[in-house]
Amino acid sequence: MHFADKLYERIHKVDSRLVIGVDPEPKRLFGEKSLFQKANPGQSRQGLLDAFCEVVVSVAASTACAVKPQSAFFEAMGLWGLESLARCIKLARSQDIPVILDAKRGDIGNTAAAYASAYLDPSSEFYVDALTVNPYLGPDTLEPFVHAARKSGSGLFVLVKTSNPGSGAFQDTPLADGRTLFMKVAAAVRDLGQLSVGDCGYSDIGAVVGATYPEELAALRKALPSCIFLLPGYGAQGGTADDVKGAFNQGGYGAIVSSSRGIIFAYEKLGEVAGPDEIRAAMLDAATGARRDIQGAAGAGD
């Protein structure tokens, strides 16, 4: 089954286009000032990390069309962090929540194939439903990922226009042919995805487009009608429901919107009174609000 179709089904099932980003920043999870640590006393760091992932996944089960673990934070904790990443992925997948691993991998030839087998081969410990990849090395280096994704029914999200303030430095560069670089990358993503279109009409080869750039988002929507956009930058990074409106095709499909810090650390505003139940309730409340907000932007009601 195509990744695009699995995602489409999930969007219907939970009535949500929200992706919850799992970004366990060590300095917010651990240490004397961590409310999460205070609410879960006597736990090891790995115990805290696992408990955090469990809460986030349980919140995503009823509010999100996917979870998006950010590999960097798990890698930053070393081997036990990566153990917990594997557990977090399995936990979400066991509940039929699609997992998009945000790892932004990219390399050449047989090395790209090795990354693809690490994340898109069902026999891997880190097997996920979709992976983010970086296009700088060229479309030929994305082909091993596309090939692996086709084999396992997984998806890719290729970085096209990222959400950071300086993303324009290279991505918006005006080219001699009148386009910008990101539009040229977008054309390559469209070509790579042509053979991976599911029954829902969308391709398994999607694009990452920052919610913080509504104009570029609208231009990309027009250029890539069959491409699913993964939109980071909503929430803590400043993107609003209004900003993401242009990402949806008529009917409200074609985009999913990721929020991390605004949801998973929502309990921090509660202060020291937060216990495990309050922490979960604060995340659920924030996720429910974001879900509703995004459904409105997609014209899908609630």
Place this chain on the structure above:
Amino acid sequence: MHFADKLYERIHKVDSRLVIGVDPEPKRLFGEKSLFQKANPGQSRQGLLDAFCEVVVSVAASTACAVKPQSAFFEAMGLWGLESLARCIKLARSQDIPVILDAKRGDIGNTAAAYASAYLDPSSEFYVDALTVNPYLGPDTLEPFVHAARKSGSGLFVLVKTSNPGSGAFQDTPLADGRTLFMKVAAAVRDLGQLSVGDCGYSDIGAVVGATYPEELAALRKALPSCIFLLPGYGAQGGTADDVKGAFNQGGYGAIVSSSRGIIFAYEKLGEVAGPDEIRAAMLDAATGARRDIQGAAGAGD
């Protein structure tokens, strides 16, 4: 101490500008057809991987200025592969062999900082002397890496012009201002490295430039006089000593040349007669030849 100075010292000590790439491709290391497995019977896969890394590191000890483990191959083996990566890094560093982790990471803001802490913070299990990073997201996303590198005296190699056949698709794009994209990226790398110049006159912020593109290499050498180039593509990918000549400044500094498959799998040509001693000898022979070849290209004799 600056990474550039550590590398400079090491180049002198071993009279070598060769970097040995540690690319443990599973299909060549494991399975009935693997000569390495036949030569090391009764070993687990992890045992084989560790044994392979030990041989490569022991060969690098006398022939190479650095080793460059390719993260993708270790990630492809899951958690035990990453355990072995940590061991391989520690083993090389314990012998004062600089380790350049080829992981091509890149992400925004606090996520980039998390990657930097995973690989450039001395307290990390995966701490290395230098890391390869991808610039597509913009120079602002490289700053957390530069900051971490300055703090720990580590280095970075930013992808500028990669060695793959299709690297030109985006990197050679003609820009409206008359440059190519890779020259624009190169200018950003130069700016990012200005505050990280060591006593040797080179910056800790280097560039990845494919040995397979001698013309671009020459143009980049001129544009970035204080930048250390890491050259993949020599050997199995087709780059020759002649191709890499233009990478060296007068005096023979400014570049290091990576070879992986041509060295680490050199024993495969021996056929089934290869035992552990023959395997090591074949790698050593190939590394010695590559080292001499590259010293010649640098005008450094042997």
